[in-house]
Structure formats: C-alpha cells, structure tokens
Amino acid sequence: MSAGKKHARSEGEEQGARVSKKQKTVGTADSSPIDSDPSVLKAEKKKKKKEKKDKSENKEEKKKKEKKEKKEKKKTREEPEQSTGETGNETGETSIADGDTKPEKSKKSKSKSREQNGLSNGTGTAESTDLEPAPAVNGIQDAQPNASNYSYKQTAALDAVSEVEIQDFLKAKEIAISDPSSSNLRPVMQFSHLPTSPLLSKNPFATFTEPTPIQAASWPFALSGRDVIGIAETGSGKTIAFALPCVELLASSPKAKHSKKDKTAYARAVVVSPTRELAMQTHAAMSSLASLVGLSAVCLYGGASKDDQRTLLRKNSGADIIVATPGRLKDFLSEGCVSLSDVRFAVLDEADRMLDKGFEEDIKLILGSCPPRERRQTLMFTATWPTSVQGLAEGFMVNPVKVTIGNRTRAGGDGDSQGNGTVELQANSRIEQKVEVVDPRGKEQRLLQLLREATKGSAKNDRILVFCLYKKEAVRVEQFLQRNGVRVASIHGDLRQDQRTRSLEAFKAGTTSVLVATDVAARGLDIPEVKLVINVTFPLTIEDYVHRIGRTGRAGKLGKAITLFTEHDKAHSGSLINVLRAAKQPVPDELLKFGTTVKKKGHDTYGAFFKDVDMSKKGTKITFD
C-alpha cells in the first residue's frame, strides 16, 4: 500500500467525524422555520425527548458492555495455566480484538506525523501496530520515488512446470503460504527458476544444489517487494532467504543523493540480530553476496571499538547494508553517525527474540528511524514464532505473507494443538533428542560421562556444544571440565568480546572440540559439524531449547541433543513433551511424571489468553432452528 493510500484512509476517518458534526449543524439550521408552528414544535420536542432518552440508554448500554468486557478480560488473565494442547476460548479472542484497537490511536497519529515530517529523527517513535489493507504486490515499488529497477517476473521455466508438480512440491516440503493478497506466486524449486540478474550471473549459489524450502517459497514474494514472515527450522538457510532479495533490491535501485559535507552514513538496508556473533556471521554472508554487485556491508556490534566501526562506515561512504546488534546501532543513531532514513529493506533476524520484551523498545526505535513501513520492505525470519509476538510483528509490516515450513499443526509451546495451523514451534526433525531426568547434584559428573562416551574412537575430535543457563554456571562447568582433562573453551557474557571471538574461532577451527556456552550462542550460529548439543541446565523458554539444539543437524545433516532435566525444570515438562512428540522423539516416563501441563506465555498487553486471530477467516454463522 502506498503512503498516499494510508493518508487517504486516515483523512477519510477524519472526514467522517467532520461530516457528522456538519449534519448536526445543518439539522439545527433546518429546524428554525418549523419552530414557529406549535404542533410541529410539540412533535419536535417529543422527538428530541425521545432522542435524549435513546442517547442516555445507549450510553448506559455502552457502559454496561465496557464493564462486561473488562470483567471478561480480567477473568481470562487470571487463568494463566492450560493443560497441554488446550486452546484459548472465544472470550479471550474477543477481548483481545477489542483491546487491540485502543492503544493504537495515539501510535497511529504518531506514525502519521512522522510521515508528514518526512523521515523520523531516530528518537525512537514507536510504530503504529494496526493492520492495514493489502498493498499492491509490488507495494513498496509503487511507493518509492527512486523505485527499484528490479521487478520479479516468474520465469518461463517456472511457468512451464505443471500445477500438479507445484502442489506436490509444496506438499512434500511442507510449505504453507498465507498471503492476504492471494498473489499465488509459485515456489522457485530450482535456482534456474530465478529471473536472471547481474547478481545471479555471478553464480553465487554454485555450491548448493537447490534452494531450501524457505528460500524456494519466500523468494518470489520478497523479490516482489512484499513483506515476509518466514518460519522454518533451524539451519534451513533463512539467512540467504533474506539476503538475496535484499541485495537484488539494492543493486537495482539508485542511492539517494546527500550533500558531500554530510558525514552521516545512510544505510539502505538494515539487518538486526540479537547477538554480536550472529551479527558478524550474518554480515559475512551478506557481504559476500553484496560484494558481487559492488555493494558494501558494515557490521555494528557492542564490545568492539566504536571508532573502528565509525571509520568503516565513513570509508564505505554510507555502507549499503548495516548488520547490527540493537544497542550499538542505537548508539550510532543517537550520535547522528548513522541514519536509517534511506532504508528500503529492513530485516529482523531471530524475529521472535527481537520482538520480545528485552528488545521490543529498541526495535521500535530502530524501525521508527526507518521510513514508514509503507515505504520500506520489512522481513522477519525465525525458527520459532510464539503467538505472543505475532500481533506486534504485523504492526511493523504491511500485509505480510507468512511462509511456514514444516507441519506445525500438531503440538507446541504456547500455541494450540487442534490442527488449526496456529502452532509454530517445531524442532528440526533431523535432530535425535534425548532427555535424561537426573538428580541436580549429579549433573556435572553425568556431563563428563556423556562427553567421554561421545568422543570415543573416531569421534575423538567431534565438536560438542554444552549449554548452561547462567554465566557463573558456565565458568564453573568450564573449570570442572578443564580439571578433568577436557580441552574446552567458553562463550558467555562475562567474557570480553575478543575472548568470546577467540573461543568461537577455536571451536570452529577444531582446536577445542568442546565449547561451553550460555544462550548467547543459542540462536543463529552456524558452526559446521557440531555433532552433539548437551543441555546441562534447561533454558528459560522452550523456544530457546529449540534454538539451542538447532546448533546441530544443520543444512540437511543429522544431529543429536541430550538434555539433563531436573525437578527444578519441571515447569517446562509439558512444552518439552510436546516438542519431543511433534518430532517423534521418545518421551521418558520420568519426564511424564512432571506433568504435561503447558504454562501459557502471556502477552504484555493481552495477558495469558493472547491468541493470534486470523483476520482473513470468515466468522462461523450460527443458525438456530
């Protein structure tokens, strides 16, 4: 949708208000000549009295309704626990839908004023989070003054594929596409199905045989300028899924002109990552693609010299692409060293993490510093998509296409298991998952035993990732392993960035085959040949569990994960059982004893019964005989 359209809609609403005011005035003016006739006057008085009565009755009714809704909302919030797989109730949905509209008004007007003022100043205005009507397929291209020359056109090779083959492919790869614009773009099953371009003429995917399902299904939409939410298992190539459309778009659109005296770095694409290491990794992937067409990418992350990063920004006269962690990016924005006012393409990698409480405000500030969502393309990718962040996500996007890979309708963490497609939690099915219920005091000895068993014979140098929950715990476990003769490195927040980088490099290079980590290493890291993940302490959320174990079994390979589960973790037993069952993994009886109840994750605003409501679905008509 174009910015113009949005304005038209807002103006329409304002106009509506003005019209009713006008009608009131006209009514009074019309009545003056009639006033002189007493019978008419009497009738008029009676009418007015009736109107007054109706009005007060309406008011009363409205009050009653509001009271009832408040009561229902309260009721739903007071019930945080649900047994495994239970769905939210209708009351929950209604109260959420109503609640959704309320805080939006002020946000919407903020967003509007940002548009009217041109681009935001980077002071972090939150974006409007309302849903809007569908834009044209190439929505962003319509709205941009410096439109991209790239336009996605389905190739003849893809046209030639029969519809049956397409449907078989979608089914076999478990691809589900939810597109509010019903544009029916076919998946690009082969790299040769992609339209030719200067970038593709460089053959950047020569080492791969075919696109992964998330790439195949999301590329046509992302290349068409659509906002995309991509949900696919860990290690399934999501980085390239957003990197290719980003580079294609920038390579074919002109840079905006700025004064030579202006030393600000104007990025044209921004990718936000939750951890420094992931930002560096994503930067490397994007950079190698971008450099093929003469584009530059800079990585901004905390714990490293700001001056060096500033120099890099200046050297590249604006860096076409910035890959960053939120904190450092915010710093540069507030200094005025970086501007996102030219951004055409914004990506939230590990999107659910970026939208959860810890990062929500940063993301509002960062996306609020970009052009409004109608004038940029916004993509969100992740392996886990809890309902609690879905509403917020869509508020940053325009009519997003949701591409989901995997059969996610069976069971999960905070979704339901009614087969209605709303469950978004799925572990990589090529990972063998084992859960051992142990005495908390015996965890370290058991870890040592497991490591010895896993590194026998030819597996001597196999890479093993050991996850702890706390930084101090990671230090303790590392020292314990060292004392017992294990070559080990560690990565956690109490280490300096250069130590973190050194540990990761040593692990990647194979100089140390065991890496003890906290959840800073849980998401996104693509370390080749991690054979085993051991969870010494269960993470804070079931999503983190899925990401942690996802460090193995990447890019089609097999992997193994062993989790030491204790009574202290019993709050997670239900959601863990669901994840195990969904991936057809054994559920030990000792784990079942902790119960199958899944504690629903509450939404900050809507409480525990928050539920994603599919706005495109028609309501069920109930008839009474």
Ligand SMILES: Nc1ncnc2c1ncn2[C@@H]1O[C@H](COP(=O)(O)OP(=O)(O)OP(=O)(O)O)[C@@H](O)[C@H]1O
């Ligand atoms: N089409 C492809 N064929 C084979 N391998 C691929 C393909 N695309 C990407 N890969 C490789 O797959 C690996 C995993 O990719 P990537 O890191 O993007 O996964 P991801 O889905 O982002 O994982 P996570 O959810 O853990 O962040 C990388 O080594 C990448 O080079």
